[in-house]
Amino acid sequence: MKKLSIMMVLATVTLAAVSCGPKNPQQQEEKKAPKMLVVYYSQTSNTKAVATEIATRLNADLEEIVPVELYDGDFQATIERGKKELDEGVHPEIQPIAANVADYDIVFIGYPIWFGTYAPPVMTFLDQVDLNGKKVVPFCTFGSGGMESSCQDLIKAEPGVKVLDCYGVRAARLEAMPKEVEQFLVACGLIEGEYTPLGDFSEQQPVTEEEIAIFNAAVGDYPMMHAKPESVGSRAIPGGKEYFFVAVDLPREDNPDMPPMGPMKVYVTVLDGATPEFTRVVR
Ligand SMILES: Cc1cc2nc3c(=O)[nH]c(=O)nc-3n(C[C@H](O)[C@H](O)[C@H](O)COP(=O)(O)O)c2cc1C
Numbered sequence: 248m249k250k251l252s253i254m255m256v257l258a259t260v261t262l263a264a265v266s267c268g269p270k271n272p273q274q275q276e277e278k279k280a281p282k283m284l285v286v287y288y289s290q291t292s293n294t295k296a297v298a299t300e301i302a303t304r305l306n307a308d309l310e311e312i313v314p315v316e317l318y319d320g321d322f323q324a325t326i327e328r329g330k331k332e333l334d335e336g337v338h339p340e341i342q343p344i345a346a347n348v349a350d351y352d353i354v355f356i357g358y359p360i361w362f363g364t365y366a367p368p369v370m371t372f373l374d375q376v377d378l379n380g381k382k383v384v385p386f387c388t389f390g391s392g393g394m395e396s397s398c399q400d401l402i403k404a405e406p407g408v409k410v411l412d413c414y415g416v417r418a419a420r421l422e423a424m425p426k427e428v429e430q431f432l433v434a435c436g437l438i439e440g441e442y443t444p445l446g447d448f449s450e451q452q453p454v455t456e457e458e459i460a461i462f463n464a465a466v467g468d469y470p471m472m473h474a475k476p477e478s479v480g481s482r483a484i485p486g487g488k489e490y491f492f493v494a495v496d497l498p499r500e501d502n503p504d505m506p507p508m509g510p511m512k513v514y515v516t517v518l519d520g521a522t523p524e525f526t527r528v529v530r
Pocket residue numbers: 288289290291292293294295322325326327329330358359360361362363364388389390391392393417418
């Protein structure tokens with residue numbers, strides 16, 4: 248029973264990529280006691296939960312990015328202001344953080360995904376700091392996805408900075424986050440522990456009725472998702488199976504102004520006996 252529950256917990260780990268660096272003894276040696284800072288922006292505390300988990304596990308310093316003019320707690324107002332800032336390239340003023348980024352070797356940067364990228368207060372932070380020569384580990388929370396695109400944006404915004412693998416979790420799956428963070432940090436070689444590397448997905452094949460049912464069960468209660476799976480690959484994970492669906496957006500009868508956005512990749516885990524869950528969408 249205990250073994251089964253450990254397997255199930257491990258199975259929730261769906262890291263996009265976790266090869267944060269080679270692990271030969273010399274490099275292990277070099278990694279000893281790097282100074283680590285975890286800095287994050289969070290409007291509704293999801294990213295704060297991840298930041299706190301990472302900082303606690305690493306015994307790293309933790310800093311919050313606080314905009315001078317706070318975003319309204321109202322979701323719609325935040326959407327409007329955030330969209331305007333992104334469209335107009337506005338990087339909102341932020342309070343200075345106490346830590347001196349220059350003192351650190353590894354800087355974790357956390358953010359909520361806003362419109363497929365990192366929220367504007369993080370853009371301001373990046374304007375203000377010099378990350379050259381540091382290792383940067385992005386992490387994020389999101390409604391459905393945006394980890395890959397935001398990390399690409401970060402790499403573009405910070406050419407020459409060593410951006411390591413990213414950790415991201417859906418807001419609806421925060422319960423799975425502590426174990427996933429542990430696995431991520433082990434895979435990065437930053438803490439001790441066991442890590443189970445996952446195999447490759449099988450080749451994409453047309454979906455069967457059973458796989459369509461799995462997809463629908465995983466995304467069914469997520470209102471933003473309106474998609475039809477076309478092909479799928481899968482791989483074993485501890486305690487279950489992970490699916491990688493290629494799906495197409497369907498027109499929305501309820502919102503004709505929102506055109507279909509083309510194909511997307513949808514990752515779904517099915518743990519033995521549990522309801523299928525989607526872990527992230529990549530557009
Ligand atoms: C302005 C705004 C834009 C958002 N855009 C996206 C998005 O493009 N993709 C997505 O998956 N979630 C999106 N979300 C959902 C947030 O990423 C998600 O709720 C996140 O966990 C919030 O983190 P926080 O609690 O740290 O602020 C958006 C939320 C807001 C307020």
